[in-house]
């Protein structure tokens with residue numbers, strides 16, 4: 384690595400309107416893998432040392448507020464009118480001179496790295512290579528170029544007969560022969576500060592877009608006899624500039640592939656990288672397995688030995704070693720080691736599943752702690768509850784936590800058996816080792832070891848179908864099974880009178 388003699392500054396260009404996005408928010412705030420486009424570029428720039436200025440303009444308030452959040456050290460510089468990339472750099476250089484308390488931009492020394500904010504795939508190593516190349520050769524300007532399969536839309540790199548960099552021509556200004564050139568400008572440059580300051584004032588707006596092109600600096604420096612050269616990026620994808628939402632999707636897919644490859648190289652099994660999306664802030668430990676159609680976002684962590692997917696969305700969720708999660712949405716949940724979640728399970732914020740606990744099919748939980756080895760296997764809602772260890776919650780149990788005014792908390796002890804279809808009306812407490820009968824509505828505390836029964840007793844009205852649904856398939860089946868009508872004159876069976884609406888004789892046989 385070259386010893387750096389003079390300070391380095393980086394200028395990130397983020398003032399443009401991003402018209403081609405057709406968006407109501409600034410282009411550079413669009414996210415890829417949980418980080419804004421500007422955030423990706425800054426992360427790459429920050430891997431190098433030096434001052435960072437970010438040129439803002441269009442919707443600067445939003446961009447500057449975001450910048451303050453992600454990188455408070457970076458200095459925003461306002462470009463009131465977006466008069467082109469050359470103009471943006473001119474404004475930035477003036478701010479940089481002021482920052483260093485120099486009388487004029489011509490007093491600046493060292494390297495100036497220029498980076499567009501709409502190229503989220505740039506890597507620190509390419510930025511470093513461009514800077515080092517400039518510093519080791521003493522060139523006035525080194526351009527990072529790339530050779531994409533389709534160069535349309537990018538500035539083309541014009542080289543002389545000797546192969547030396549001669550100029551950059553914008554797509555809109557290029558002739559047919561120039562358009563056929565596949566080597567393009569990535570928009571990343573390392574300049575010698577003084578040379579840059581000297582030529583910026585000579586840019587004109589005499590071009591297809593009526594803008595001051597930074598790209599024209601290259602041709603001007605060459606004409607001045609300055610040394611100018613190019614470094615070709617090893618991977619053309621680094622050049623991917625995001626101007627519209629199709630390019631955004633392409634860049635996002637490239638980042639996804641890059642991230643998945645890193646994870647797989649680090650020992651994570653990914654069954655289908657094309658449908659696995661892991662945000663930059665997510666931690667996946669070696670030996671974890673991710674199955675298809677899985678999206679991991681926010682501060683999610685997946686421990687080694689865990690398996691997530693297929694079909695999972697996990698946000699800010701911690702998954703312990705050996706846990707199994709499939710077909711589930713989990714937000715702000717903590718899933719203990721060897722726990723089992725899914726299929727079709729929704730874990731909301733504040734859910735804590737202990738070791739080897741289970742949240743099964745069609746189960747929703749929120750603000751609930753489930754102790755080790757306890758199971759909620761089917762069709763239940765557990766909200767605002769604490770459940771002990773080794774407890775089983777029967778199918779279709781509901782923790783009735785809301786009375787229309789406030790949420791209330793219920794507690795269920797260790798080794799409890801909650802019968803199917805129990806309504807646990809909060810706040811109640813069910814003691815260790817207690818049982819509840821299926822179909823109970825529990826409104827009072829249940830002491831340890833008690834059986835709580837809270838439901839009407841069953842009664843059978845003999846012969847009802849034969850009397851009330853004569854001739855029906857049910858009546859025929861009942862007769863075949865030996866059912867008989869009570870003899871006339873017998874006292875009517877208790878409850879034989881039709882319940883409201885249940886025997887209006889409109890049913891057809």
Ligand code: UD1
Pocket residue numbers: 396397398399400401438440462464465466467468469470471499500501502536537538539551553567568569570595596597598622623624625626
């Ligand atoms: C630019 C380059 C092109 C290169 C491509 C790489 C120029 C003239 N063209 O084209 O050679 O192949 O990037 O992606 O430089 N910006 C400002 N202020 C302005 C204008 C733009 O800050 O007045 C910012 C934009 O927000 C953007 C960046 O500069 O982040 C590049 O501008 P954009 O309009 O996207 O340039 P391209 O047409 O993509």
Ligand code: CA
Pocket residue numbers: 499501624625626
């Ligand atoms: Ca662009």
